[in-house]
Amino acid sequence: MSATRAFHIVTLGCSKNRVDSDGMAALLRQRGLVPAPRPDDADVVIVNTCGFLGAARAESVGVIEELLDKRQEGQRLIAAGCMPALGNYREEIPAGVDHILTTREWYRIGDVVAELFGEEPAPESAGCEGMLTTFTRSDAGPSAYVKIADGCDHNCAFCTIPSIKGRQVSKPPVHVLQEIVDLVSRGTKEVVLVAQDTIRYGADLGMKHGLPQLLESIVEGVPDLRWLRMLYIYPSPLTLRMVDVMAEHEPLLHYLDMPLQHADREVLRRMNRPSDPAMTRRLIDYARAKLPDLVMRTTFIVGYPGETDAQFRTLLDFVEQEEFDHVGVFTYSAEPGTRAATLDNPVPPEVAEERRAAIMEVQQRISLKKNRALIGQRQEVLIEAVGEMEDELGNIEPVSVGRARRHAPEVDGLVFVPGALPVGELVELTIEEAMPYDLWAAPPEGMARQSRPRRDVEAATRRRLAAAARRRGGIRPGRRGRGRPVPMATPAGT
Numbered sequence: 001m002s003a004t005r006a007f008h009i010v011t012l013g014c015s016k017n018r019v020d021s022d023g024m025a026a027l028l029r030q031r032g033l034v035p036a037p038r039p040d041d042a043d044v045v046i047v048n049t050c051g052f053l054g055a056a057r058a059e060s061v062g063v064i065e066e067l068l069d070k071r072q073e074g075q076r077l078i079a080a081g082c083m084p085a086l087g088n089y090r091e092e093i094p095a096g097v098d099h100i101l102t103t104r105e106w107y108r109i110g111d112v113v114a115e116l117f118g119e120e121p122a123p124e125s126a127g128c129e130g131m132l133t134t135f136t137r138s139d140a141g142p143s144a145y146v147k148i149a150d151g152c153d154h155n156c157a158f159c160t161i162p163s164i165k166g167r168q169v170s171k172p173p174v175h176v177l178q179e180i181v182d183l184v185s186r187g188t189k190e191v192v193l194v195a196q197d198t199i200r201y202g203a204d205l206g207m208k209h210g211l212p213q214l215l216e217s218i219v220e221g222v223p224d225l226r227w228l229r230m231l232y233i234y235p236s237p238l239t240l241r242m243v244d245v246m247a248e249h250e251p252l253l254h255y256l257d258m259p260l261q262h263a264d265r266e267v268l269r270r271m272n273r274p275s276d277p278a279m280t281r282r283l284i285d286y287a288r289a290k291l292p293d294l295v296m297r298t299t300f301i302v303g304y305p306g307e308t309d310a311q312f313r314t315l316l317d318f319v320e321q322e323e324f325d326h327v328g329v330f331t332y333s334a335e336p337g338t339r340a341a342t343l344d345n346p347v348p349p350e351v352a353e354e355r356r357a358a359i360m361e362v363q364q365r366i367s368l369k370k371n372r373a374l375i376g377q378r379q380e381v382l383i384e385a386v387g388e389m390e391d392e393l394g395n396i397e398p399v400s401v402g403r404a405r406r407h408a409p410e411v412d413g414l415v416f417v418p419g420a421l422p423v424g425e426l427v428e429l430t431i432e433e434a435m436p437y438d439l440w441a442a443p444p445e446g447m448a449r450q451s452r453p454r455r456d457v458e459a460a461t462r463r464r465l466a467a468a469a470r471r472r473g474g475i476r477p478g479r480r481g482r483g484r485p486v487p488m489a490t491p492a493g494t
């Protein structure tokens with residue numbers, strides 16, 4: 001294949017998709033292609049689609065149509081990812097794309113591109129293990145997702161993932177380690193382990209406590225890794241051993257992302273989820289007792305078919321009582337082919353939206369209270385980007401954007417700090433102002449501000465800047481500090 005061919009990948013959906021996009025980019029580079037910053041500059045454009053919800057599929061279709069409309073002469077367009085993996089979703093992909101590649105086949109991208117340009121397919125690259133192919137990132141940044149498994153063995157009634165991805169397949173521990181060693185050797189400070197159900201890692205490899213074992217081998221094998229975080233922990237007793245390991249090893253962040261989806265026994269039963277609220281509370285209590293500084297994130301679905309006012313009230317009371325640090329709430333979306341889509345008693349969309357807003361209102365209050373309690377405290381912050389802020393008086397000063405240990409990438413809050421701090425570094429900062437989601441820290445000692453706006457003007461500017469960052473993902477650092485726009489359309493399951 002010609003060394004001058006260029007590719008561009010548009011990634012939609014969740015962190016797992018982004019890892020696959022990184023893998024496709026690595027395989028294409030191995031074959032001599034170079035990345036193009038814009039679709040217009042590329043010989044081949046790949047859209048890594050999301051198929052999790054109707055809204056995400058509509059977004060994927062819109063992106064493909066736009067690219068087809070302005071396609072350059074001779075340019076090839078490939079639709080990849082979750083959407084093509086299910087027959088009825090595959091049919092929604094606009095006519096005119098040159099190739100369709102499912103999420104289970106992303107590692108074939110090199111051959112597919114070669115074929116599209118009439119060239120001989122090269123032999124598969126070494127280490128090619130299907131969906132879980134190990135690869136070297138070409139542009140490792142301060143933070144990186146590492147996918148340790150794909151597919152799901154559960155059967156939640158509302159979810160299409162098992163049909164799209166199939167049963168869980170885990171990446172062998174040695175390959176996970178190899179990826180992390182490589183990332184850390186090139187400066188990555190935070191690794192975020194992801195899967196559909198991260199706590200079940202290794203079950204298909206015959207491991208009883210696969211995730212705790214993996215965590216211990218990462219801690220031992222990569223002593224220079226500073227932050228290790230896991231996302232998407234399904235509520236199960238397997239969590240207990242993982243919490244024990246979290247308490248024992250410094251790089252493991254005391255952060256638990258456990259999507260619970262609901263708190264009412266009957267709704268959970270209809271969702272085909274763990275339906276014993278007492279068991280869930282025991283898990284939470286155990287984790288909080290073992291890790292007093294634990295930060296908890298969860299997600300809920302409201303407006304599930306048949307959800308009554310009383311059942312919603314149970315959920316709202318649960319949110320008030322448990323005081324989670326971060327909560328995501330999604331209104332139910334009926335996905336064709338799922339069991340939930342056949343259930344009676346749909347909840348009107350406006351009622352579902354009211355319920356979502358009610359939880360968010362309660363959570364904002366909790367979140368603000370928790371953030372205010374951090375004022376005056378020292379927090380370790382990973383700096384991911386530097387931008388500028390201008391106040392009403394026209395003063396311009398640089399502002400750095402990062403995350404504390406309590407913030408997972410993309411879904412939680414940010415820490416803003418006046419001044420240009422080195423991107424990719426971990427710095428100790430004192431929190432001086434709190435908003436419902438974001439925090440402001442004082443610049444490190446010895447670092448003078450270029451300008452010092454009036455305090456009231458500065459506060460207004462900060463609120464505006466944080467709101468703008470949140471709305472448009474503007475100053476919000478792209479994953480790994482690359483400033484790449486990353487549409488977030490869906491919850492990521494589990």
Ligand code: SF4
Pocket residue numbers: 152153154155156159160161162196197234493494
């Ligand atoms: S919601 Fe999560 S755990 Fe449930 S089936 Fe979907 S991917 Fe699996």
